Amino acid sequence: MAEVKEYKCPCCSAELTFDSESQKMKCPYCESEFDISTVQDYNEQLAAVAEGSDDMSWETSPGSDWSDGETNGMSIYSCKSCGGEIIADSTTGAASCPYCGNPVVMSGHFSGDLRPDIVIPFKLDKEAAKSALIKHMDGKKLLPKVFREQNHIDEIKGIYVPVWLFDAEADADLAFRCTKVRSWADAQFNYVETKYYQAVRAGKISFANVPVDGSEKMPDDLMESIEPFNVDEAVEFSTAYLSGYLADKYDVTAEQSIERANERIRSSARDAFTSTVRGFDTVTCEGCRIRLNDAKSRYALYPVWILNTTWENNKYIFAMNGQTGKFVGDLPVDRKAYWKWFAIIAVIAFIVIAIGIFMFSGQLNSNGTLGSAVGSVLSAFFGTGSMRSQLKSVRQNSGAAVYEKKNSMQLSDDRDIFLNQKVEKMPRNNSNIQGPGAGGPPQGHGPSVHNDGGTIINIGDLMKK
Numbered sequence: 001m002a003e004v005k006e007y008k009c010p011c012c013s014a015e016l017t018f019d020s021e022s023q024k025m026k027c028p029y030c031e032s033e034f035d036i037s038t039v040q041d042y043n044e045q046l047a048a049v050a051e052g053s054d055d056m057s058w059e060t061s062p063g064s065d066w067s068d069g070e071t072n073g074m075s076i077y078s079c080k081s082c083g084g085e086i087i088a089d090s091t092t093g094a095a096s097c098p099y100c101g102n103p104v105v106m107s108g109h110f111s112g113d114l115r116p117d118i119v120i121p122f123k124l125d126k127e128a129a130k131s132a133l134i135k136h137m138d139g140k141k142l143l144p145k146v147f148r149e150q151n152h153i154d155e156i157k158g159i160y161v162p163v164w165l166f167d168a169e170a171d172a173d174l175a176f177r178c179t180k181v182r183s184w185a186d187a188q189f190n191y192v193e194t195k196y197y198q199a200v201r202a203g204k205i206s207f208a209n210v211p212v213d214g215s216e217k218m219p220d221d222l223m224e225s226i227e228p229f230n231v232d233e234a235v236e237f238s239t240a241y242l243s244g245y246l247a248d249k250y251d252v253t254a255e256q257s258i259e260r261a262n263e264r265i266r267s268s269a270r271d272a273f274t275s276t277v278r279g280f281d282t283v284t285c286e287g288c289r290i291r292l293n294d295a296k297s298r299y300a301l302y303p304v305w306i307l308n309t310t311w312e313n314n315k316y317i318f319a320m321n322g323q324t325g326k327f328v329g330d331l332p333v334d335r336k337a338y339w340k341w342f343a344i345i346a347v348i349a350f351i352v353i354a355i356g357i358f359m360f361s362g363q364l365n366s367n368g369t370l371g372s373a374v375g376s377v378l379s380a381f382f383g384t385g386s387m388r389s390q391l392k393s394v395r396q397n398s399g400a401a402v403y404e405k406k407n408s409m410q411l412s413d414d415r416d417i418f419l420n421q422k423v424e425k426m427p428r429n430n431s432n433i434q435g436p437g438a439g440g441p442p443q444g445h446g447p448s449v450h451n452d453g454g455t456i457i458n459i460g461d462l463m464k465k
C-alpha cells in the first residue's frame with residue numbers, strides 16, 4: 001500500500017482520513033468517501049500543476065555588439081530634468097526631451113550597449129501624426145484650448161522605443177475543480193445535487209513577439225495602449241533607419257523584462273485552456289504549470305510619435321503607433337468648460353423636464369419643480385461624465401492573447417474526471433434546518449439553483465424563513 005500522505009478532499013479541500021471500516025478515504029468535514037486510487041490521482045494531478053514547478057526561463061540573449069565605426073555620428077543627449085537619455089545622429093540632433101519637454105544637452109558620442117536585432121521603420125510621417133493628434137482632440141468639449149494650438153502640435157517627435165520581444169512555445173498543465181449543480185423538490189423536501197469533477201488539461205500553445213517596453217521613461221501602460229505592432233514588417237536593423245528620428249536608449253534590460261513577459265504569457269495560456277473546460281456550473285482553476293520550449297528573445301526598436309505637454313503643473317503625454325496610427329493619451333479636463341457644460345445641460349434638461357411635466361399633468365406644482373431640478377442635475381452629471389470619459393484612452397494590456405500564434409493550441413490531455421456526487425435534502429417549509437445526513441453545505445455553491453431536468457424548484461420556498 002502507498003505511504004500515508006496528506007490528501008485533500010476533492011469536494012472541500014479538507015484533509016482526508018483513512019476509514020478502516022469502509023477501507024476508503026473519508027472527509028471529516030463534508031463526509032465524502034473516496035476510493036484510495038481516486039484520491040491519489042486527484043492529488044497527484046494537483047501536485048503536478050502546483051505553483052513553483054514552472055520553468056519559464058529564457059536562455060538566449062537578445063541584441064548584438066555594434067561593429068567598428070557603426071555608431072560614428074550618433075550622439076547621446078541627456079535630460080537633466082527627468083534623466084532620460086536619447087540617441088540622435090548629428091544631423092538630426094535633439095533640443096528637447098521627448099518625455100518631459102525640458103532642454104537636453106549632448107553628453108557624448110554614443111557607443112556601447114547592445115545593437116538592436118530588428119527595427120520596425122516609421123510608416124506614418126509627422127503630418128500623419130499631427131492630423132491623428134488633431135483628430136484625437138476633435139469633439140472633446142472639455143479639453144483646454146491650449147491643447148489645440150498648432151505651434152504646440154508641431155513639437156511632436158518621432159522616437160524609436162526599445163522593446164524586448166519574447167517568442168516561446170508553452171507546455172501547459174492545468175487542473176480545474178468543476179461542479180454541476182441540479183435542484184428539484186418533492187412534496188416535503190428541496191434537493192440540491194452537486195457533482196464534483198476534476199478537469200485535466202495539458203497541451204501546447206505558442207506565442208510570438210510578446211513585447212515588453214525597455215524604456216524606463218516611456219510609460220508601460222502608454223506603450224501597451226498603442227499595441228499591437230506588426231512585427232512581420234520589421235526589418236534587420238541598420239543605423240540608416242535612425243536618421244531624422246530620435247532613439248531611446250534602453251534602461252530596462254531583457255532580464256528585467258522577463259517577469260512581465262512571463263506574466264503576459266501565463267495569463268493568456270491559462271485563459272486559452274480554461275476556455276476548453278465546458279459544460280459545468282462552476283469552474284475553478286486549481287493550478288497551472290507552464291514550461292517554455294524554444295524560448296527566444298530579440299531586441300527591437302518600435303516607431304512611436306510622442307508629444308508631451310504640461311498643463312497646470314501636470315504632465316500629459318500622447319503617443320501614436322508610428323506603424324498603425326493608433327493614437328492614445330489621456331487628456332486633462334478644463335474645469336471652466338466642465339462647469340459651463342454642466343450648467344448648459346442642467347438648464348436645458350430642467351426646461352425639457354418641466355415642459356414635459358406641465359404637458360402631462362396640466363400644471364407645474366412645487367413637486368414638479370423639484371423633480372425637474374433633480375432630473376436636470378442628474379442629466380448634467382451623466383452628460384459631463386461621458387464627456388470626461390472621452391478624455392481617457394490609456395489602458396494596460398495584461399495578457400498576450402494577440403501574440404498567440406493562430407491555431408497553435410493543441411490539447412494532449414483533455415479529461416473531465418467524475419469524483420463524487422452529493423445530494424442535500426432540506427425540508428421545504430424550513431430551509432434553515434439541515435436534513436438528516438447533510439453534514440454542512442459543501443463549499444463552492446450557495447443557494448444557487450440550476451434547473452436542468454429536475455421536477456420543481458421553488459426559490460420562494462428555499463428563501464422563506
Ligand SMILES: [Zn+2]
Pocket residue numbers: 009010011012013014027028029030031032
Ligand atoms: Zn470534504
Ligand SMILES: [Zn+2]
Pocket residue numbers: 079080081082083084097098099100101102
Ligand atoms: Zn526629460
